[in-house]
Amino acid sequence: MSSLGPLRPSPLVEQAASHLRVRITEGHWPVGTKLPGETTLARELGVGRSTVREAVRTLATLGLLRSRQGAGVFVVATDAVEDWPVRLRRASVADVYEVRMLIEVQAARLAARRRTDEDLAALDAALTARLAAGAGTDDARFVDADIAVHRAVVAAAHNPVLSDLFAEFVPALRQGLIDLVELLGLRREDPRHGHAGHRALVAAVVAGDADSAARAAQEELEGTLARLRTA
Known part of the structure; x- marks a missing residue:
């Protein structure tokens, strides 16, 4: 040799x-x-x-x-077993989004049942920050603010495994979402694109309505997933 x-x-x-x-x-x-x-x-x-x-x-x-x-x-093997972050990076954004949707719908349901006063304050702050980011022209900042709302909902579920899974998804999704916003020009006509859906999601969690929270999360995420599949 x-x-x-x-x-x-x-x-x-x-x-x-x-x-x-x-x-x-x-x-x-x-x-x-x-x-x-x-x-x-x-x-x-x-x-x-x-x-x-x-x-x-x-x-x-x-x-x-x-x-x-x-x-x-x-x-013991010639093919490496890829760890979770590597597999997420290799996966398509749409595939990752499908799994994210499954997780977040349940997280929204749990958040409506378990949210604390601190969670309510965090949700309100995140929604306000998303609205403010929508007033600007920085698409990356807007996407980050959008993700922060979802992170606050997941955090309100008070399940560390859900929070860890969400954190793993974010790097695999962030750039794909920025590209989607830019490619489709989603904010040209509506700079605060998606605000109504996010407001409905937060309102349902605040009201403690688990079914409405799950439904709002499902509808909001399905809308984005549909755009990802056709982009």
Whole structure:
């Protein structure tokens, strides 16, 4: 087998992991094969043993390698298991939005039942900020303010898992929503686009009407999803 070749100085761990991953995916180390020891890999890659160790740990996280006590490190797969944030980045905005809609409709229902005085203040502030952002010309600021309203609704559900899921969705959705607003010119005729739907959602949560909150969330999100599918 040819030498792996020395690496550039930085970032060493990422480069080491990348070189080892290529060897694995190309079949140089088939599934079931024991990896050369740290000292051998460090010498071939031109890095320290600690760098090799971190690179191996990275590939183990991806499901390619597994360490066996007293036996060494073995190749267990040639295709990496992508983590959730990576899969979200690869998914289409419409696909992510469908899942977001399922989560947020239930979150709105729970928020109407569980909201506190602090939540009500946060919802009012978020809705006011969205209205103010709509008066400006910055589409990114408007989208961020729009997302903040939904974040406040999810927070009012008081379910940390829902909040964490929403936080994972935001990076995958934000730029797609900005592009949608710009592409379709949604704010040219109505700078505060969607305000009525968001106001209805917040009002239902404030009123403690779970069914109306879920329905308002469903209608508002379905409208955006329809535009995403035809954009």
